[in-house]
Every structure is written in structure tokens, then in C-alpha cells.
Amino acid sequence: MKLMYFAWLRQKIGCGGEERALPAHVATVEQLLAWLDTLGPGYRAALADRKSIRVAVNHEYVGAEHPVKQGDEVALFPPVTGG
Amino acid sequence: MIRVQQEDFDVGAEIARLTAGNRAIGGLALFVGLVRDMADREKIGAMTLEHYPGMTEKKLAEIEAEAQRRWPLEASLIVHRYGRLEPGDNIVLVACASPHRDAAFDACRFLIDWLKTEAPFWKLEETGAGPRWVDARDSDDRAKKRWVAD
Numbered sequence: 304m305k306l307m308y309f310a311w312l313r314q315k316i317g318c319g320g321e322e323r324a325l326p327a328h329v330a331t332v333e334q335l336l337a338w339l340d341t342l343g344p345g346y347r348a349a350l351a352d353r354k355s356i357r358v359a360v361n362h363e364y365v366g367a368e369h370p371v372k373q374g375d376e377v378a379l380f381p382p383v384t385g386g
Numbered sequence: 387m388i389r390v391q392q393e394d395f396d397v398g399a400e401i402a403r404l405t406a407g408n409r410a411i412g413g414l415a416l417f418v419g420l421v422r423d424m425a426d427r428e429k430i431g432a433m434t435l436e437h438y439p440g441m442t443e444k445k446l447a448e449i450e451a452e453a454q455r456r457w458p459l460e461a462s463l464i465v466h467r468y469g470r471l472e473p474g475d476n477i478v479l480v481a482c483a484s485p486h487r488d489a490a491f492d493a494c495r496f497l498i499d500w501l502k503t504e505a506p507f508w509k510l511e512e513t514g515a516g517p518r519w520v521d522a523r524d525s526d527d528r529a530k531k532r533w534v535a536d
Contacts, residue, residue: 310508362441382522385507
């Protein structure tokens with residue numbers, strides 16, 4: 304799976320993106336965030352405030368129950384502030 | 387038309403290109419967003435706009451298609467910059483052209499309101515106390531909701 308991080312999530316995790324093999328028990332966005340939370344202190348800090356995190360799967364906004372699979376591109380970022 | 391770019395844009399040249407040769411256009415409305423030197427009563431030195439290449443273009447194209455579905459537009463344009471910008475610099479241009487002014491005004495307002503809550507851009511401000519990520523505003527969500535019931 305291709306993971307992408309933006310804004311303060313990128314800074315806290317320490318990289319803009321990475322390839323990760325998805326564990327078998329991870330099938331939804333919520334499970335993905337719970338798994339990432341276990342990967343180290345940077346991930347834990349980035350994921351502490353879940354309501355400030357937006358998730359896009361393959362460039363579409365999705366909710367916590369949305370399915371994820373190995374070939375997906377999943378992006379985590381704060382609410383957008385362009386314009 | 388959608389463009390996401392680092393370089394500046396020339397509003398006059400963009401309008402001329404957008405309306406060239408189209409005699410059905412009777413009204414053109416546009417919005418230009420600029421970098422302010424103040425935010426929450428604090429001085430801003432500059433800001434850096436980060437975006438999500440690929441998703442940004444996709445969301446902007448979707449928003450533009452939705453505006454064209456809702457209003458009889460002859461032409462439309464969104465240009466959004468990214469990278470480091472200083473106070474006074476252009477950030478975004480939204481332009482809508484239609485036979486009549488109502489559609490042009492409404493579509494332009496719709497595009498900037500939706501863009502602000504849907505397009506994946508993030509602003510990092512340089513303040514006296516160091517860099518600070520701009521928080522999303524409730525007022526932007528309310529501005530977008532005005533268009534949802536339409």
C-alpha cells in the first residue's frame with residue numbers, strides 16, 4: 304500500500320509517504336489508523352487527534368468504515384486550508 | 387479549465403484568454419485570493435502552500451464540472467498556486483463567464499467556497515513565533531453548506 308502524509312501529519316511522522324505491506328487484520332480505514340498508531344512515537348503523535356484527520360483512498364475522501372486493500376493509495380492529512 | 391502551478395499568474399492575460407472569440411459571453415465574474423500580512427492579529431512574513439498532486443487536480447476538476455452542471459457557463463477557470471508566497475502575492479484565481487451576470491457571480495462564489503473545503507491544500511504561515519499550520523475555519527464549512535441544499 305502507498306501511504307501519503309501531508310502538512311503536520313507529514314512532519315510528525317517524519318516522511319511524506321511510504322510503501323507498507325498491509326497486515327491481514329487491516330481491512331478498513333479505522334483499522335489502518337489503529338495499526339499505524341502502533342508503528343512508533345511519530346505515528347502516535349500524528350494520529351492522537353483523530354477528528355483532525357481526513358482520509359483519502361485513491362484520491363477520494365472516505366470515512367472510517369471505508370475498506371482498504373494492498374493496492375490502494377491512502378493519504379492522511381488535516382482539514383484543508385487552500386483558497 | 388484547471389491549473390495548479392508554482393508561478394504567478396496575470397489576471398488580465400487569463401481573462402483575455404478565457405473569453406477570446408466567445409461572443410456569447412455577456413458577463414464575467416472573478417475572485418482573486420491574495421496573501422494577507424496579518425492572521426489572527428499576528429504579522430505574517432510569508433506562507434508555504436503544500437498540496438496533494440493528483441488529488442488536487444482531480445478535486446478541482448470535479449468542482450468545476452459541478453459548477454458547469456449547475457449554471458449555464460460559457461467558460462470557467464481555476465488557477466491555484468503552491469510553494470512559498472509572500473504578502474501581496476496571488477494565491478488563487480477563479481473566473482466564470484456566462485451570457486448573464488447572475489450565473490457568473492453565483493458560479494464564481496460556489497467555486498471558491500467549495501474549493502476552500504474540498505481541494506487538498508494546506509497553508510504553513512511564517513510568524514514571529516515560528517512556522518504555524520493554518521487551522522480550517524468553521525466559516526468556510528458554513529460558506530460551503532449554503533450551496534448544498536441547492
